[in-house]
Structures are given as structure tokens and as C-alpha cells.
Amino acid sequence: MATYQARCIKILDYIDTHLDTDLNIDELCAYAQVSKYHFHRQCSVFFGVSLITLVRLLRLKRAAYQLAYRNDSRIIDIALSSGYDSHEAFSRGFKKHFKQTPSDFRQSPNWEAWQVTYAPILHIRNQIMSDNMDYTVQTVTFPHTPIAVMVHKGAMQRLGITIQKFIAWRKANQLPPNKSQTFNLLYDDPTATPADEFRLGLACSLPRSIDTNDTDVTVDSIPAGLCAKIRHVGSDDTIGLAVNYLYGEWLSQSDFELRDFPLFFERVRFFPEVLESEMITDIYLPIQ
Structure with missing residues (x-):
């Protein structure tokens, strides 16, 4: 169990530091030393969401912050940096998860809906850190x-x-x-x-x-x-x-x-x- 958890933590760390890249499943499996035949199921069980959803939510979190707090960032630029090919695809994906279009969110963010969607990642990060606390004071x-x-x-x-x-x-x-x-x-x-x-x-x-x-x-x-x-x-x-x-x-x-x-x-x-x-x-x- 400890080895399984450590591998999942490695995967999350790798995703966190490579969100700006095209994340490749074979590359992730090799990095975490996980069989690709079991990779998706293991991640879904550990994270509470599929790997694809995990990556999407982490990218959309950054997009939400850019929309709310960086008015000088164009929506199309935020869409492209979040891995979407078009404004339309980004708008559909954002609304699916956060119940608002990017334009509506920028004008009046509904953070409560956003936090409900993001809750699984918040939970797993706290669980990981509570088991691996090492602070220098x-x-x-x-x-x-x-x-x-x-x-x-x-x-x-x-x-x-x-x-x-x-x-x-x-x-x-x-x-x-x-x-x-x-x-x-x-x-x-x-x-x-x-x-x-x-x-x-x-x-x-x-x-x-x-x-x-x-x-x-x-x-x-x-x-x-x-x-x-x-x-x-x-x-x-x-x-x-x-x-x-x-x-x-x-x-x-x-x-x-x-x-x-x-x-x-x-x-x-x-x-x-x-x-x-x-x-x-x-x-x-x-x-x-």
C-alpha cells in the first residue's frame, strides 16, 4: 500500500510541475513505474477522479484564477494555455465543470460552484500532506x-x-x-x-x-x-x-x-x- 500511495503521489507531483506540457500517459507510467494496463484504474481509485479529469481540473483552476484576477489576459489565450484548441471548446469545458461560461465567470465568479467541483483534489492533497509533514521552522x-x-x-x-x-x-x-x-x-x-x-x-x-x-x-x-x-x-x-x-x-x-x-x-x-x-x-x- 505504501508503494502504491508513493507512486500516486509521484504522479500528482509530476502533473503539478508539468501542467504547461503535453502530458503523455506512457511518460507518466514510466516516471511512476506503473503498468499502463492498471494506470487509469489505480489513479481513479486514489484520486477519486479519473486522470484526465484530474489534469483538466488543475488546468481549469489556473484558468479560473486568471479569469477572475487577471483582466488583462484574453480568454482565448487562457483557453490555449489550458490545453483547449478554441474559445468554444474552452467555454463548453469550463461551463461543464463550473456552471458558468468563462465570460460569465469573469464578470461574476461563482466560487461556491467551483469549490464543490474542486473538492476531490483538495481532499487528496490534504491527505497526502498530513501523511508526509516535514516542516522547517x-x-x-x-x-x-x-x-x-x-x-x-x-x-x-x-x-x-x-x-x-x-x-x-x-x-x-x-x-x-x-x-x-x-x-x-x-x-x-x-x-x-x-x-x-x-x-x-x-x-x-x-x-x-x-x-x-x-x-x-x-x-x-x-x-x-x-x-x-x-x-x-x-x-x-x-x-x-x-x-x-x-x-x-x-x-x-x-x-x-x-x-x-x-x-x-x-x-x-x-x-x-x-x-x-x-x-x-x-x-x-x-x-x-
């Missing part, structure tokens, strides 16, 4: 950092709407990620907070002072101080496991206590600009 001093914050309040399924608003605000104020660090402030635990009360801060550093007349954006700061840090490489699907590790196993075995500031992320490399496997997020837990 550093203690670092984080500098005082002025930030602009837009607070999302409400169900996680509607977070995408707030992200769109914050991206638009950053563009209007000329604060792109290459000039301003990007942060998330985790005020609440989504597993322990009623959906309508859940809060998460979307933030960016302020390299210069600004006046904001936007009632949704406030000027604040991340205070200087000691933090426990994990560098998380890969999809956000499993980032919650790293957070739980800091609060649980690591903190209980350390001599530190928590400071009065929420755990926060710094987004170093972004999806969909890079593949999910290439995302980098630094997780900071304020301690003393």
Missing part, C-alpha cells in the same frame, strides 16, 4: 511594516470578490506586487468561526505614505517583533496543515508564547503567475 525578527488593509468579512466562498476589489485598489494606487509586499492577516480560524463572522485581512506594504478615501481600506502596520516562520512551497490547498503544525506541535515543544498580533502570510510568488507547485508563501506566527 525558523525564528526571525520581522521589521515594522506599514500596510494598507482591506478586511474580508463573511464566508470563505466569497473571498474571491474581496480579492478582486483589493487588486483593483492596488492598481488604482500604483502598488503592484513588484513594488509592494503582499500579505494576508488571519484574524479568525475558518474552522472555528461562523461563516458570516469570519475575517481575513488582504494587505500590502506601503513604501510611501498615502491618503485613502476608500472606506474599505485602512492604513495600519505589522509591528516589529519575533516570529516563527515556515516557508510553504506549493499550493494553498495544504497551507492550513503548516499553520496547524505551528500552533500545535511546534509551539507546544517550544519555550515561546504568542504575541498579541494575528498569524500572517507574505505572498512571495503568486499563482496564477507561476504554477501552484512553484508558489512561495512565508507563514509568520508572532511570538515572544
